[in-house]
Each structure stands twice: as structure tokens, then as C-alpha cells.
Amino acid sequence: MAYENLGFVDKAVEDYGEAIRLAPQLTVAFSNRVGAYTKLGKFRDGVNDLNLALDADPESATGRNYRGVAVLYLGEIDKSLNDLTEAYVKRAAAYAIVADLDTALNDYDEATSINFGYIEVYLGRGSLHDRLGGLELAISYYAVVISPSPELTAAYINPGVSYHRAGQDSRAVEDFDQAIAL
Numbered sequence: 001m002a003y004e005n006l007g008f009v010d011k012a013v014e015d016y017g018e019a020i021r022l023a024p025q026l027t028v029a030f031s032n033r034v035g036a037y038t039k040l041g042k043f044r045d046g047v048n049d050l051n052l053a054l055d056a057d058p059e060s061a062t063g064r065n066y067r068g069v070a071v072l073y074l075g076e077i078d079k080s081l082n083d084l085t086e087a088y089v090k091r092a093a094a095y096a097i098v099a100d101l102d103t104a105l106n107d108y109d110e111a112t113s114i115n116f117g118y119i120e121v122y123l124g125r126g127s128l129h130d131r132l133g134g135l136e137l138a139i140s141y142y143a144v145v146i147s148p149s150p151e152l153t154a155a156y157i158n159p160g161v162s163y164h165r166a167g168q169d170s171r172a173v174e175d176f177d178q179a180i181a182l
Contacts, residue, residue, distance in 0.1 A: 004036055012036045027053045027060060034066055043073040061090040085115040092124055101128055119145050119152070126158055135166040153179045 004012035016033035019026060030053035037046035050067035054060060068083030092107035105128055111121045126141035142159035149155055160175035 009036050009039050025056055027057050043070050046070045061087045081115050085111045085118045089120045104128055119149055130162045135162045138162045153182050
């Protein structure tokens with residue numbers, strides 16, 4: 001980092017490479033080298049590093065975000081949109097785990113603004129609204145998933161749980177039966 005801050009970006013790339021060689025699980029070294037590659041205009045090299053980092057840590061929202069930006073520079077718009085959406089979805093899930101539900105919902109909003117049809121957004125939103133007691137709203141988000149992905153088991157299990165919690169057990173049983181049938 002010091003070399004990079006002093007303007008010796010090529011030397012920084014070398015040092016990040018040595019850090020990666022010594023500790024390939026250290027995804028921050030990949031991220032730092034990507035930043036250096038970006039300064040050098042070597043976006044393909046940066047994307048290659050991000051692919052390796054995401055292989056090591058597929059749940060990294062930061063890695064997805066960086067790769068989404070890097071591939072945009074390469075003109076790969078669809079891949080960029082997918083990565084940026086996935087970054088928001090992963091971060092929203094992390095916020096949900098620590099019970100920061102408002103921030104999680106904001107991230108799902110951002111994901112939706114990038115890619116309206118991304119199914120995981122609706123599963124996540126449904127789950128959050130279920131936790132918040134908005135069972136009908138949760139069910140409506142799950143319904144969005146069933147249309148494009150009728151083979152997705154979670155598209156039936158999740159609303160089944162919400163229907164049960166809402167006291168609509170016959171509807172819950174229908175959804176659970178559908179999930180079992182898959």
C-alpha cells in the first residue's frame with residue numbers, strides 16, 4: 001500500500017502479488033492489487049484477480065462490487081449488472097443477520113434498481129418482511145419468485161411458513177405440498 005500511495009503502482013502490484021503467493025486466502029491482497037491494476041488501466045488483470053478472490057470467498061459482497069465495476073470498464077454490462085446486484089443482495093443478507101433490517105431493505109432496494117428481475121432480492125425481501133410481521137407483504141414478494149422460477153423449492157417453502165404464521169394453514173399446506181413435489 002505504501003508504494004501505491006507514493007505513486008509506485010507497479011511496485012505495489014508486485015508486493016500484492018507476493019502477499020497473495022504467501023497467503024492466497026487473504027482476499028484483501030487481491031482487492032488491493034485490483035485497485036492498483038485499476039490505476040494502471042489493467043482492468044482484465046483486475047477481473048482475473050477478482051475471479052480468484054471470489055473463488056476463495058464466494059460470499060464477498062466487496063469482491064462482487066469491485067468486479068462489477070471492473071467488468072463495466074471492459075464493456076461487459078450484463079456481467080457488471082449481475083455482480084453489482086449480487087453485491088447488494090449479499091450485503092443485505094449480512095445486515096439481516098445482524099438485525100439491521102432497515103439497512104438490509106435499503107440494499108434490496110438498490111439491488112432492485114439495478115436488476116428488477118433478480119429472484120434473490122424477492123426471497124430476501126420476503127424473509128425480512130416475514131421477520132417484521134408483514135406477512136402479506138412477505139407472501140407477495142415470494143409470489144414474484146414463483147412465476148419465473150416455479151421449480152425453486154424456496155419459492156414455496158418460504159411463503160408456506162408465512163402463510164402458517166398468518167394463520168392460513170390450508171394455504172401453507174398447499175405450498176409445502178408443492179415444495180415436496182419438486
